[in-house]
Amino acid sequence: MKMKSFRTSLILTLAIVLATTVFASEQRVHAAAAQNIAAGKTPTSNASLVNASLATDGASNNSNAFTEAGTGKKYIQIDFGGSYYVNKIMLWHYFADSRTYKDVIVKLSENSAFSSSTTVFNNDADNSSSQGAGSDAEYAESAAGKTIVFNPVKARYLRIYSNGSSINAYNHYVEIQTWSVDNSYRENNVTFTNPEWVMSPQTDAFIQNVISKMNNYKIKYQMIDAGFFDRDSTTGQYEDEDSQPIDGTMSWYAYDELENWVNKSRQYAPNMKLIGVVNGNKWLHVQGVPYTDRNNVLHTPAVSKSAMHDNIAAHCAFLVNYYGLDGINLDFEPVSAGTASIDYRQLIQKVRAAIGPNKHLSIDGNPFSNNMPDNEIAQFGALLDMIVMMNYDTADLTVSAYPANPSTTNAANYKLAMKENIKRISNALPASCAFIPLGPGVYNLTDSHQSYENAQNHSVAVNDAILEGARVAGSGVWWFNGSMNNVAETQQFTDYWINGTP
Template sequence: MKKVSFRPILIATIAVVLCSSGLIGAQRANAAAQNVAAGKTPTSNAALINASLATDGASNNSNSFAEAGTGKKYIQIDFGGNYYLNKILLWHYYADSRTYKDVVVKLSESATFSSATTVFNNDVDNSSGQGAGSDAEYAETAAGKTITFNPVKARYLRIYSNGSNINTYNHYVEAQAWTIDNSYRANNVTFTNPEWVMTPQTDAFIQDVVNKMNAYKIKYQMIDVGFFDRDSETGQYDDINGQPIDGTMSWYAYDELENWVNKSRQYAPDMKLIGVVNGNKSLHVQGLPYTDKNNVLHTPAVSKATMQDNIAAHCAFLVNYYGLDGINLDFEPVSAGAASTDYRQLIQKVRTAIGPNKHLSIDGNPFAAYMPDNEIAQFGAMLDMIVMMDYDTADLNVPAYPANPSSTNATNYKLAIKENTKRISSALPASCAFIPLGPGDYGFTDVHKSYENAQNHSVAVNDAIMEGARVAGSGVWWFSASMNNATETQQFNDFWINGTP
């Protein structure tokens, strides 16, 4: 049997999330959320009694509190360094469900609060002089008050109050300041070169690749295992060689896949190994004739339903025979304005074939013209993950983003990625992980521009995170060149793995 092509189509764009380093004293990457107020001794503009009780971690005893005198007072907590925070938990005395007045919560990098961010304020008449607030007063309970907000960089927390409806005293049972969960920075994705599983590789080579993936904190190794109905030696579709285009793939195209999987598991036991299957959206997803760049027409030899059944069966074979952790479908997004129903039908068939407990993801174009919010929501309900392609966004013949879905320079590239990251995050259900996958080094220059790099992409996605976007990780497309590119590696390390948002 002849081999079929595993040469991927590099038309779309993949999105990653990176971030800035060099913020001395700021929270480092890969950390789960932590209460940075714990054990710190508060100060106050009052004679503070039993100060340590406000940060001792105990909130279950309303009679265990710090007291900050009467009238308009505050307590202040120094975390000892800058952190990115997105949640404050606060307990005043709560045994009698009293309501404390003029509660104002501020964060700052300065001990004098010369510049500060207010995250809660129920002082509606500005009687405490901290600005009029719009938050509602609340009755104290054993559950405390949870205040959430977009990430704020701060070293100091200041909490004001002005007595309660019971008396003029200010009591603090517990105050907690929670950092953002940065563990997603070690939840990254990359895509391999299909030739790595088409031809024999030495153990030393595989170990070198996997070690470099470990340095990139890769959790999901997307192993490219081929392109349906293409010849591996010529890159031509099967119908050119007299064989039908029917959604099949030659076994010989990944003779070394088993060895690659076994060695990857040996060198990185916790890494998820996902088989990436490629296809043509017209032929394999929509069941339509396709005219290639040489003006050659290719026509499916089977019905759309049969084509998708064959693809789903092959995905099940890959998962079951090679022991893969799941499948990634890289068929590129459907054309702008085209219905996504056919792709969802294919996804459902693959899900049924591989089973409910295996990973299933797709790659997509981040622009709304290709994947509008309603379709993202529908895809997300069916998938474990969507990887958005945040590169090859350039079209120099049209106006810059946001006038159209393209970018022409670093400024509007970063704007496009930031705004789409926020949009996609809002549209996706929480059950579906969102990976904005960033540009890597792969040599094409027609639409892949120099400003599409790890630094600019990470800045854009981190800006989106700071404005409330939810991402599950990042990564790089694709790995074979980026892993040996010192600039790309350093940018990914500095701006994502070791960075701060």
């Protein structure tokens, strides 16, 4: 690409930035994969059932089409035919006269005798059914039925007790539905490419091999690393060391092979989302303040913070528009609380305005609350389509184990730390913002990265968080160039995440 065309495009896209208003966050709706696993199953009971099949025929609108399960204290039981993770039960008793059924108890179990079970609803306050005293309220029946939602429970059998109603001693079931957990998020994964892949020529065979292995990982979002603001892509040096200003521009060498990579990715995986990742320094590019690097070299912004943000937003728009990308991922981590958080949100708003309302916009962050406390997560989530939390490089063997501090020292407290923070972030984020807990992957940085930070332990932690109510939109692995050729890592990700539980 010629420098002249790049600069011309930059000027045009900067004009777009300055003329566009701030975007209101786009709602995301994910396709459901849950199913009613009770549908068509014939119930059994400790009573003689009348019209047993009506309870699971899928029809809930006719109060007179019901299964009768005798009088007094009785139960009705359904075998799903296999074990599932379940998180919702919908129940319709006879509802035409708004009667109330007594001692309604709903249990799930892995065995038909219910020698061990999980109770998800119980309104038998005085324990007259000897199943334990319940704390749920009695309710009047209606055409809407009763929906019971709970954290996922692994079960093969459902048992529902009742003891007649406020009208008579009979037990009636118009419809029983049991809904399995939506597992579609397990094919909604993220990975990040090696920046060298778009800085130098790659053969078609190489790109096809990478995309094929991404498909094995069920990658929906390919985060394509497109370079670092104000750092020369060939040397890694800040451009002020070469007498270039720190102003939120990016070395155009970083784009040399991006067009070819995007086109071939589209060819080999038409449904994959291709997101341009841009990197920067939070002090220089987000806060607009001087920064001293590890070599004690001072770097000072050459423009105001507002102008820096405008330039970055213009570059993001250029990448999206010129290369036909599906969106932008901002990687200015580690995110910091307080003033830095406010500055980052201002930058995000400008990037959103520049790329438009229909393009993906996400950021990466550290999962611990000292970097992103709950109130700030909520504010970020209101502006974004996705937050990717980087669940790795947490280890510090000189300090005590989590939860005393954000560091981890072994596999057990790594999994605990990840699980608890996944739950925390899930609770803090608005539903409009997808949440991806990103696994460590395989790479060569060893200063903080430990052997127990692997796909298996990370996936177990995510699964445990889901079982305790966390909402995630997928998972993923860091730098794909290491993970894709590592047999153990690939198998762990497949077994414990794609085919994992719940």
